[in-house]
Amino acid sequence: MKLTTKLMALTAIVSASSASAVELEVMHWWTSGGEAAAVAKFAEAWDATGNTWVDGAIAGGGDTARPIMVSRIIGGDPPAAFQFNHGRQAEELIEAGLLLDLTDVAEAEGWADIVNPSNLLDACTVDGRIYCAPVNIHSWQWMWLSNGAYEKAGVPVPTSWTEFAASADALVAAGITPLAMGGQSWQQNGAFGVMSVALAGTDAWLAVNRDKNAEVAGGPEYARVFEAFGAARELSAGLNVQDWNQATAAVINDTAGAQIMGDWAQGEFAVAGEVAGEDYSCLPGLGEVAVLSTGGDAFYFPVVDDAEITAAQKELAALLLSPPVQVSFNSAKGSLPIRGDVDLTTVNECTQKGLDLLAAGNLLPDGAALLSPDTVTQLNDLMTEFWNTPSMTPAEVQEQYAAIIADAD
Template sequence: MKLRIKLLSATAICAATTAGAVDLEVMHWWTSGGEANAVAKFAEAWTATGNTWVDGAIAGGGDTARPVMVSRIIGGDPPAAFQFNHGRQAEELIEAGLLLDLTDVAEAEGWADIVNPSSLLDACTVDGRIYCAPVNIHSWQWMWLSNAAYENAGLAVPTTWTEFAESAPALQEAGLTPLAMGGQSWQQNGAFGVMALALAGEEAWLSVNRDKNAETVMGPEYTRVFEAFGAAREFSDGLNVQDWNQATAAVINDTAGAQIMGDWAQGEFAMAGEVAGEDYSCLPGLGEVAILDTGGDAFYFPKQDDPEIEAGQKELAAMLLSPEVQVSFNSAKGSLPVRGDVDLTSVNECTQKGLDLLANGNIVPNGESFLAPDTISQLNDLMTEFWNTPAMTAAEVQEQYSDIIASAE
C-alpha cells in the first residue's frame, strides 16, 4: 500500500475524501472466463477503497456492447464508467460534451510521463484535453498454437505463418482443424489485419491504414495478403463456433492447430492452466515480422450531475493506472501494462516477448486509431462475407476493399 499512497496524487486523495463511499456502475464486455477473472481485479481493488463496483457486463463483445452503452449515455441514463477500445470510438460522445474531462487527474498522476507508448494517451486526447484512462496494451499481432496438436499429428510446431500454411494439409489429414476461427465479423477482419502487417509489411500496412492509399491495396504486397487470406478459409473447415474464446478453446483442447487472435487469448490459456512454451506456443507478427500493434482498452466516464459521483469517477480513473492494479489486471488479462515503470519479471514467455518488442520500439499504432468506426464496420462486413463465401475470389474482395479505403475518413 505504501507505493500506492505515494503515487496517488493530492487530487485523487482529495477525491476519495470528498466522495466517501460511492456506488459506480461500470459497463464493459469482458465476459469470457479469462476476461471476467481480469476485470475482477479492478472490482476487488475498487472495493478495497470502501467503494462499490456495480458490474455492468454485456455479453457478445464490443460490437454488441458499444451501441448499448451509447444508448444509455445519450438517453440520459449513463453508467459511471464504460470500456471502449483505444482509437476513435468515442469521438462523437466527446464532441457532444457528454464525457468527463480527466485532464486534471492525468496531470496530477503524471500520466504523460508513465504511459508507454505515448500514442495510448494521445488516443484519449481531443483538443488538448484528456477524456479516458488507458488501462492496457493489447495487440492483435499474435498466432497461438497447440503444441499437443502438432505433436499428435507428428509435426514440428511452426515458427512462421509460411510454415503453418505448409503444415495445414497434414493437420487436416490427422483429423484436426488447422486454423480456429469464430463466426463474428470482427474476428475475420482482425485476422486479415494481422496477416496484412505480417505479410505485406509495415510500410504497406501504414500506407493503407494511416494514409488511406487505395493504390497500395491493389499493389503486389496486398495481393499476396488477399491470396493468403483466401487460402486460409479452407484451414478453418470443420470448426463451427461463434465466439472468439470458443475458437481459443479449440486450441486449448488440442482439436485445432492455431488461432490468430489478440493477446487477450492468454487469459483463456491461463484459466485453463496452460503453460506458455509447454502447452502452447505464440508467434508475434505471425513469426514473419517482429512487431506489435498497440491497441487496447480505456475507460471513459460520462458526465454526472452529482459532485460525489464525479469525485468517485476521478478516484477510479487514478486507481486504474496505479502500479499494483496495473500488474494484477494485466497479468490476468494477458495484456501489457500501460505503465513503463512496473515490475513484470514473473510474466510468462509470451508476455515477455511482447514486453521485449515494446521496449525495443517494434510497434505500430493500432489500425483502429486510424480508421473511423464506420469504415471498420464496412471492412468487417466485407471480410466476413469473403470468409464465408468460397466462390468470392481474392481479386474481387481486393477491389471492394480498395473502394472502402478510397472513401475512408
C-alpha cells in the same frame, strides 16, 4: 478510505470528496473466463477502497456492447464508467460534451511520464484535454498454436505463417482443423489485418491504413495477402464456432492447430491451466515480422450532475493506472501494462516476447486508431462476406477493399 498522497491532493482539486462509500456502475464487454478473471482485479481494488464496483458486463463483445453503452449515455441514464478500445470510438461523445474531462487526474498522477507508448494517451486526448484512462496494451499481432495438436500430427510446431501453411495437410490428416476462426466479423477482419502486416509488410500496411492509399490496397503486395486469406478460409473449414474464446478453446483442447487472435487469448490459456512454451506456443507477427501493434482498452467516464460521483469517477481513473492494479489486471488479461515502471519478472515467455518488442520500439499503431468506426464497420462486413462466400474470389474482395480504402476517413 485509502488514498495515496497524490489522490488526496486530487480530491482538493475537485469540489467534493468520495470519503463516503460510493457505488459506481462500470460497463464493459469482458465476459469470457479469462476476461472475467481480469476485470475482477479492478473490482477487487475498487472495493478495497470502501467503495463498490457494480459490474455491468455485456456479453457479445464490443460490437454488441458499444451501442448499448452509447444509448445509455445519450438517453440520460449513463453508467459511471465504461470500457472502449483505444482509438476514435468516443469522438462524437466527446464532441457532444458527454464525457468527463480527466486532465486534472492525468496531471496529478503524471500520466504523461508513465504511459508508454505515449500514443495511448494521445488517443485519449482531444484538443489538449484528456478524456480516458488507458489501462493496457493489447496487440492483434499474434498467432497461438497448440503444441499437443502438432505432437498428434507428428510435425514440429511452426515458427512462421509459411511453416504453418505447409503443416496444414498433416493436421488435417490427424483430424485436426488447422485454423480456428469464430463467426464474428471483427475476428475475420482482425485476422486479415494481422496477415496484412505479416505478408505485405509494415510499410504497405501503413500506406493503406494510415495514408488511405487505395493503389497499394489494390496492388500486388496486398494481392498476396488476399490469396493467403483465401487459403486461410479453407484451413478453417469444419470448425463451427461463433465467439473468439470458443475458437481459442479449440486450440486449448488440441482440436485446432492455431488461431490468429490478440493477446487477450492468453487469459483463456491461463484459466485453462495452460503453460506458455509447454502447452501452447506464440508467434508475434505470425513469425514473419517482429512487430507489436499498440491497441488496447481505456475507460471513459460520463458527465453526471453529482459532485460525489464525479469525485469517485476521478479516483477510480487514477486507481486503474496505479502500479499494483496494473500488474494484477494485465497479468490476468494477457495484455501489457501501460506503464513501464512495474515489476513484471514473473510473466510468461509469450508476454516477455511482447515486452521485448515494446522495449525495442518495434511498434505499429492499432488499425482502429487510424480508421473511423464507419470504415471499420465496412471492412468487417466485407471480410465476413468473403469468409462466408466460397464463390467470392480473392481478386473480387481486393477490389471492393480498395474502394473502401479510397473513401476512408
